[in-house]
Amino acid sequence: xxxxxxxxxxxxxxxxxxxxxxxxxxxxxxxxxxxxxxxxxxxxxxxxxxxxxxxxxxxxxxxxxxxxxxxxxxxxxxxxxxxxxxxxxxxxxxxxxxxxxxxxxxxxxxxxxxxxxxxxxxxxxxxxxxxxxxxxxxxxxxxxxxxxxxxxxxxxxxxxxxxxxxxxxxxx
Amino acid sequence: xxxxxxxxxxxxxxxxxxxxxxxxxxxxxxxxxxxxxxxxxxxxxxxxxxxxxxxxxxxxxxxxxxxxxxxxxxxxxxxxxxxxxxxxxxxxxxxxxxxxxxxxxxxxxxxxxxxxxxxxxxxxxxxxxxxxxxxxxxxxxxxxxxxxxxxxxxxxxxxxxxxxxxxxxxxx
Numbered sequence: 053x054x055x056x057x058x059x060x061x062x063x064x065x066x067x068x069x070x071x072x073x074x075x076x077x078x079x080x081x082x083x084x085x086x087x088x089x090x091x092x093x094x095x096x097x098x099x100x101x102x103x104x105x106x107x108x109x110x111x112x113x114x115x116x117x118x119x120x121x122x123x124x125x126x127x128x129x130x131x132x133x134x135x136x137x138x139x140x141x142x143x144x145x146x147x148x149x150x151x152x153x154x155x156x157x158x159x160x161x162x163x164x165x166x167x168x169x170x171x172x173x174x175x176x177x178x179x180x181x182x183x184x185x186x187x188x189x190x191x192x193x194x195x196x197x198x199x200x201x202x203x204x205x206x207x208x209x210x211x212x213x214x215x216x217x218x219x220x221x222x223x224x
Numbered sequence: 225x226x227x228x229x230x231x232x233x234x235x236x237x238x239x240x241x242x243x244x245x246x247x248x249x250x251x252x253x254x255x256x257x258x259x260x261x262x263x264x265x266x267x268x269x270x271x272x273x274x275x276x277x278x279x280x281x282x283x284x285x286x287x288x289x290x291x292x293x294x295x296x297x298x299x300x301x302x303x304x305x306x307x308x309x310x311x312x313x314x315x316x317x318x319x320x321x322x323x324x325x326x327x328x329x330x331x332x333x334x335x336x337x338x339x340x341x342x343x344x345x346x347x348x349x350x351x352x353x354x355x356x357x358x359x360x361x362x363x364x365x366x367x368x369x370x371x372x373x374x375x376x377x378x379x380x381x382x383x384x385x386x387x388x389x390x391x392x393x394x395x396x
Contacts, residue, residue: 069242073355080352103353136384136391141373168389178373179384180252181275182361183245189358190365201313201350212308212351217340219308 054128054153055083055195056112057188060119060167061160062090073185074158075100075113081192082200083156085112089119090160108208120166128153129172133187134163137174144194147173156191158184226300226325227255227367228284229360232291232339233332234262245357246330247272247285253364254372255328257284261291262332280380292338300325301344305359306335309346316366319345328363330356 057078062071071088078086079100088096097113104111116122123130129152147154157167168174177187192200205211213220229250234243243260250258251272260268269285276283288294295302301324319326329339340346349359364372377383385392 066241069238070245073242073357076352076354077358080350080354081358107352136387138386138388139373141370168391174387174389176384176386178252178375179386180248180279180377182248182252183357185245185355185357186249186253186361189355189361193362193365198313201311203350205352212348214310214348214351215308215346216310217346219340 057086058157079111108205126155130155132157132171137176229258230329251283280377302327304329304343309348
């Protein structure tokens, strides 16, 4: 089961840090890759790829201008995370059961209305306004049942050794 | 058990959106309030307060210039979320057991080294680089065992009614 994130509506002037966090969360919480749409931002793609290279694991970063076409071509299921959707706790079992590849769509400030129809599930993580970064992390954590917290990343050049107090970085 | 978030090192020029997300996640995931430190940013405080007022619940937003003094005066335990800390899955039971009020410290890009000593626990949510927003959401979700997803917010003027497809906003 492959899991990709589609981040809609990136704007170079406003979203660089938020979109970077989306990419890093996707990777750290066990997704296979992220696809950015909106304005093409090479430095965003480069910076997420650089982290993936340095810290290891296989993680794909790419850009798609036509997000609608990308969703329609996706062979598998589509989840759209939105404050308006059905509570994750009511739907996560159905989503797990499908066993298909999964595309998780997260929006920026304004989301095109078509996405509500294109998605197999519109899912909310609380029906309160907060953050697509938090929604994505919680969704992946529930999907993997916390297993992503134990994930090992191969082939990086750097890793952290957990410490009670202090910073231990191991360079390989 | 009261739970507050302390967000360190806010910079007006770079962090407005990330810091806003930290505030909204704190509220949506059931904390009692957030305290910002770093540069004083009245529009940040106002915008998080405005969401709390509109969407309901009791949530306190404030600013503290001297974060070190604030931590030292805190009557309760202190958790610092950091990529270098001990895995949450190994420590969450100890933290729950303490029953004391809890201050959750999240940093920006550079965190002052003293915080590692001032905290009762330095906790990581994966030892991979990602996002303080995601770390905070996962920490609160594990602390509340998912119960925050069912939280109701009283006294707001607006709420969302979950829908399979579409947007249903109820104005009270």
